[in-house]
Structures are given as C-alpha cells and as structure tokens.
Amino acid sequence: MNIVPEPLSGGSLLAQDYIGRFEQVSGFYGGNHRDERSWEQRVKWLDHSEGKRISRRALVDSLRSYNEKYNQHDAVHKSLDLLEQDGTLVITGGQQSGLFTGPMLVVHKAITIIQAAREAEKRLGRPVIPVFWIAGEDHDWDEVNHTHVLSADLEVTKIKIDGDEGSRTSVSFTPVEEGQWKQALDELQHLLQDSEFKPEIMNLLRQSAETSKGLSDAFAKLMGMLFGKYGLVLLDSADPCLRSLEAPVFERLIRQNESLGQSYQLAARDITGLGYELQADVPVNGANLFYLFDNKRLLLFRENGVFADRRGFVSMTEAELLAELAEHPERFSNNVLTRPLMQDSLLPVLGTVLGQGEISYWAITRYAFAEMGLEMPLILPRMSFTLIENTSHKYMExxxxxxxxxxxxxxxxxxxxxxxxxxxxxxxxxxxxKESFNQLYEPLLQDLSSVQPGLTKLGQSNKDRILAQMDFLLNKTKEALEQQHSASLRQWELLSHSIVPMGRPQERVYNIFYYLNRYGMSLLDDLMAIPYDDSGAHRAVYL
Incomplete structure (x- = not known):
C-alpha cells in the first residue's frame, strides 16, 4: 500500500482557509489544533468545567444501554468504563446513518476519530476515547436512503430504499420493512462481483438488517461490526434515553433562545463581512430547534415570544414549550447550529472531527458557545482518501x-x-x-451585398450551415475513432468511474463494502494503519 498526498479542489473558501491559512480565520474558532498551547488550554478548561456537563455516570449508563444493543465489544466496554472516570476526554465526530454505512467518507471519519483519540492519548498521557455521533435525529430521508457501487459492467449503480413521501420524521424513527431490506440486499448481492470474501460480506450485511427496524439500527450494527474492536463508542442523537438526559440543555436553549439567535446573526455578519459564504441558513428569529408533531419534524421560529413552525402546525409560548419539554423531551431535537452546543454539553470533547462543510458552518457557532458558557473544542479535519486499485494504477501508467x-x-x-x-x-x-474558410468567405459576403443587400443574410446563413457541417463531420470522425479504439476507451472509462465517479470524489459516492468485497475485511485494518494526519490533506491510497 502506497500513500501519496494529493490536493483536491472544492469545499468552501472558509474551510480551505481553516486548513491552509488558519491565521486568516482564527477568530472564527476557539483554538488551533496545530498549536500545543491550545491543546493544553482545552484540557485545562475541560477539567475545570466538569460541572457544566451532564453527569458522567448518567451519560455512560445511557451509552452502555445503547451500545449493548448494537455495539457489543470488550474494547467498547473498556472505553465506557474509562469515560465514567473523571479526567477521561473524548474525540468525537458524526454523520447521518446511511444505507450500508453510506459513502466511504463515513468510514474515513470513523477512522479519523479513532486515530485522533489514540494520538491525543499519547500526547496528553491521559485516557481519550473515540465517540461516533450518529445523527439519527435528521429527517432528510433522501440524503441517507441510498448508496452506490461499481457494477461488473463498469456502471455506477445506485441502491435505494424508498420511504413514505409524506413522512418527515427523524431517520431513526423511519421504519424499513423486511421486504425493503431484502430488495436492497438482493440488489447488492447481484451487483457485487463474486469473490472469496463475498459470502462473509453479505452475511454481515444481512445480520445488520435482519432485526433492524430502520436505517439507524442497521447503521449502528455495521459500525459496531467494523469499529467496535477499536473501542469506538456509538451514540444516536435520537435515542430517547439520551434525549431525556438532554432536557436541561434544551431548557437552556429555549430560555436563551433570543440571545443565542443574536449570537448566530452576529457571527453570520462577521463571516459574510469578510467575503465568505454561509454554509448553513441563519434566518432571523430562527429558534434552531426542531419539534416532532404528528410524525413531522418541524423547524421552529420565534416571533414575539411565540415558537411556531412556518406551516402553522404548532404554536406555543415559551412557557408552553418548556412544559412540553418536561413532559415529552423525545419530541425535541437540534439543528446544525445547536447540535455542537448539545454535543459539548454532554461530552468532555477535547476535539471534534469535521469535514470541510462542517468546518464552515461551525464558524457560525463562535459566539453561541460563549452564550452557553462553553468553549469551542479543537477542530480536527477529517482524513480524506481515494483508493486506487492496481488495475487503475496500471492504466494511469x-x-x-x-x-x-x-x-x-x-x-x-x-x-x-x-x-x-x-x-x-x-x-x-x-x-x-474553418479559419481558412472564414478568411475566404468573409470578403465574398461583403461583395455580395453590392449585388443585392438580401444576399448578405442568405450568404451568412449558408456560411453557418457549412461550418455546422464541418462540426458534424468532426464529431462523426471522432465517433469512428472511438469505435476503433473502444477497448482502450473502456480503460479510460474505468479510470473515471473508479476514481471520480459521477465527477465527484470517490469517497463521496462509493460504499466501503464494494472494496471490502474485493479485498476482504483486512482492508479496514490496512486503512486503520495509515498514519494519522491532521493537516486536512487528501491522500491517494494505491492498493
């Protein structure tokens, strides 16, 4: 396995500056993870702010209950035992619960979280455990209900589970029927090439789906199968047990909603004032909270002390909303701007692993952390890889x-x-x-106008048709060449589909099980062995 740094274009300018020119954007973030003093300051703050967070014992009890269902592993039990002890810190990061784990960037994020926790533990000489935050409270079903693999005939193929179009509930509460699981698994079974590893891979996938009521359950089981042995603790943000622990934090988010809204607006003005684009909506009077009503996850807005959604389903005063929270905390959830605050109110977060989009919108929370009496954790860019198989490498050469x-x-x-x-x-x-034709034809057109003015227009039309016919002939000639060299062009097509499928980075399209089917589960160990890198640089991995 050969690892080569390769720059990738794309991502927001703010994220690019965070990674490459931090001094230009340092004011938007709480610390520089490349600065040793920032690590020391973060640790000192976490030690002195233990009382600001939810009880460790209650949190660990909730996480034990969840992980015993989906992530039973000795290394996970050890991580949770450590988390229960004062002084243990956390490296965390999260993602939506995609089909069969979704795109490979999810796996890359889990690898980064585990590697970063190991590095931090060595650096600090104290326990640091990895926690993966499953964003099960999100309701964008179309974003998570599919995945892609490369078929045997070199087609980028989408596998999808359709949902109820009328439902807007959280992904963790969206049911997936047995027949839907079977259809998706059968499709994947057909698309994956036969290999010595295929029976094991399909068995793992079927095990994850057999007793799962929805995507989040299956996702958690697969992540446990892949990463439980490394001590990765799983947390589902939609877990009702966890939600009850979060009720005091939601209460603060409601009581301080107006001042929090002002802090988001101020940060947004600072960001746009320096020429950066906002990577998340910051509406005036946005409450930045969701409320679950009649199987619909509704975004709330605040107007004259009343919290309501834009579609008119719910309308409550602050007192009524707090009473509803006390009775039904499971009906409340965060949006992208309050989730970071909830995360740091629950966990002793040393650092959080973020993709470039997340790095950008976290800047909007810069003043909100202070408003909640918190400090922004260290931000660690997710490691990013493209896997280049031997056949592709040969064609590149x-x-x-x-x-x-x-x-x-x-x-x-x-x-x-x-x-x-x-x-x-x-x-x-x-x-x-065409240039020679133009040079010969233009003087003729000018002469024609002296014979009869109408001939100029006719001559121009004639010229355009001749040029169009030249383009037609060029395209036909290229088509003939493509037929003549079809075998070689198929190799070019393979390079495109394997490295930049659909014109996008590989890690944002393909599913990790496509590669595990080809190389076996040991591929995951090989990826885990790649040296940790917090620079945010993309790396090509030549298998």
Whole structure:
C-alpha cells in the first residue's frame, strides 16, 4: 500500500482557509489544533468545567444501554468504563446513518476519530476515547436512503430504499420493512462481483438488517461490526434515553433562545463581512430547534415570544414549550447550529472531527458557545482518501496520467489521446480549415451585398450551415475513432468511474463494502494503519 498526498479542489473558501491559512480565520474558532498551547488550554478548561456537563455516570449508563444493543465489544466496554472516570476526554465526530454505512467518507471519519483519540492519548498521557455521533435525529430521508457501487459492467449503480413521501420524521424513527431490506440486499448481492470474501460480506450485511427496524439500527450494527474492536463508542442523537438526559440543555436553549439567535446573526455578519459564504441558513428569529408533531419534524421560529413552525402546525409560548419539554423531551431535537452546543454539553470533547462543510458552518457557532458558557473544542479535519486499485494504477501508467489529471481534466486528456491515435490531430486541422474558410468567405459576403443587400443574410446563413457541417463531420470522425479504439476507451472509462465517479470524489459516492468485497475485511485494518494526519490533506491510497 502506497500513500501519496494529493490536493483536491472544492469545499468552501472558509474551510480551505481553516486548513491552509488558519491565521486568516482564527477568530472564527476557539483554538488551533496545530498549536500545543491550545491543546493544553482545552484540557485545562475541560477539567475545570466538569460541572457544566451532564453527569458522567448518567451519560455512560445511557451509552452502555445503547451500545449493548448494537455495539457489543470488550474494547467498547473498556472505553465506557474509562469515560465514567473523571479526567477521561473524548474525540468525537458524526454523520447521518446511511444505507450500508453510506459513502466511504463515513468510514474515513470513523477512522479519523479513532486515530485522533489514540494520538491525543499519547500526547496528553491521559485516557481519550473515540465517540461516533450518529445523527439519527435528521429527517432528510433522501440524503441517507441510498448508496452506490461499481457494477461488473463498469456502471455506477445506485441502491435505494424508498420511504413514505409524506413522512418527515427523524431517520431513526423511519421504519424499513423486511421486504425493503431484502430488495436492497438482493440488489447488492447481484451487483457485487463474486469473490472469496463475498459470502462473509453479505452475511454481515444481512445480520445488520435482519432485526433492524430502520436505517439507524442497521447503521449502528455495521459500525459496531467494523469499529467496535477499536473501542469506538456509538451514540444516536435520537435515542430517547439520551434525549431525556438532554432536557436541561434544551431548557437552556429555549430560555436563551433570543440571545443565542443574536449570537448566530452576529457571527453570520462577521463571516459574510469578510467575503465568505454561509454554509448553513441563519434566518432571523430562527429558534434552531426542531419539534416532532404528528410524525413531522418541524423547524421552529420565534416571533414575539411565540415558537411556531412556518406551516402553522404548532404554536406555543415559551412557557408552553418548556412544559412540553418536561413532559415529552423525545419530541425535541437540534439543528446544525445547536447540535455542537448539545454535543459539548454532554461530552468532555477535547476535539471534534469535521469535514470541510462542517468546518464552515461551525464558524457560525463562535459566539453561541460563549452564550452557553462553553468553549469551542479543537477542530480536527477529517482524513480524506481515494483508493486506487492496481488495475487503475496500471492504466494511469499506460496513459501517463497523474491523479490530478484524472481528478481535474480527465476528459481533456482523453480527447487529446484519442485525437493523436492516427496522427490526424483532428481538432487542430478542423480548426485551421474553418479559419481558412472564414478568411475566404468573409470578403465574398461583403461583395455580395453590392449585388443585392438580401444576399448578405442568405450568404451568412449558408456560411453557418457549412461550418455546422464541418462540426458534424468532426464529431462523426471522432465517433469512428472511438469505435476503433473502444477497448482502450473502456480503460479510460474505468479510470473515471473508479476514481471520480459521477465527477465527484470517490469517497463521496462509493460504499466501503464494494472494496471490502474485493479485498476482504483486512482492508479496514490496512486503512486503520495509515498514519494519522491532521493537516486536512487528501491522500491517494494505491492498493
């Protein structure tokens, strides 16, 4: 396995500056994870603010109950035993519960969390455990109900579980029927190439689905199967047991809602004032809380002391909302701007692992942390990988392509290669022919106008048709060349589909089980062995 740093374009300018030019955006964040003093300051603050968070014992009891159902492993029990002790810190990060774990970036985030916890423990000489926050309270079903694999005939293929179009409840409460699981599993069974590892892989996936009522249950089981042995503790933000512990934090979010809203608005103005785009909505009078009503997760807004949704389903005064919270805490959930506050009110978070989009919107919470009497944790960029298989590597060498060639301008390189196959240099020759034609035809058009003015328009139309016919001939010639070199072009297609599927980074499209099916479960151990890197740099992994 060869690991090569490879820059990837994309992501917001704010996230890029956080990773590459931190001094320009340091004011938006609580600390610089590259600065040793920031680590020491964060640890000191966590030690002195123990009383600001939910009781460790109550939290661990809740996490034990959850992990015993989905993530039973000796290493997880050890992590929870440590978390119960004063002084134990946490590295955390989270993601929505996607189908069969969703895109590979979810696995990369889990790897980063575990690796970062190990590094922090060595650095500080005290226990640091990894916690994965499953965003089960999210309700965007279409974002999590699918995954992609590369089929045997080199097609990027989507596997999807349809949901109830009328439901907007949390993903953790959205049911998946046995027949739906069977259809998705059968489709994956058909799409995955036969391999010596396929029976084991399919068995794991079927085990995760057999007794799961929804995506979050199955997701938690799979994450436990993959990472439980590394001590990764799982937390579902929609877990009713956990939600009851969070009630005092929700109470503060409600009572301080107006001042919190002002803090988000102020941060948003600071961010846009420096020319950055906001990566999350910051509506005026947004309560930044969701309320579950009649199977619908409704975003609340605050107006003249009344909390209501935009569709008119619910309307409550602050006192009524607090009474509802006391009676039904499970009906409340966070949005992207209050979730960071909830996370740090629950856990002794040393650092949080974020993708570039998350790094950007966390900047909006800069003043909200202070409003809640909290300090922003250290922000650790998620490690990012592209897996390059041996066949793809051979084709890269055959066509003299770099990773950047494939990621940035593969189609241009493909056309350049195709045009040069018969020494015809088609694009250049057709361009020169059209230029010569234009030079000869333009004076003729001018002369025609002296004979009869209407001939100029007719001549221009005639010219356009001739040029269009030249383009038509060029395209037909290229099609003939493509047929002549179809076998080689299939290799170019493989490079595209395997490294930049659908024009996107591989980790944002493909499912990890496609690769585990090809290389076995030991591939996960190999990925875990890649040295931890907190620079935010993307790395190509040559298998």
């Amino acid at each position: 055959k066509y003299k392509l770099t990773f950047q060639d494939i990621y940035v301008n593969l189609e241009d390189k493909r056309q350049e290669w195709l045009s040069g196959q018969n020494g015809l240099d088609l694009d250049q020759r057709f361009r020169e022919t």
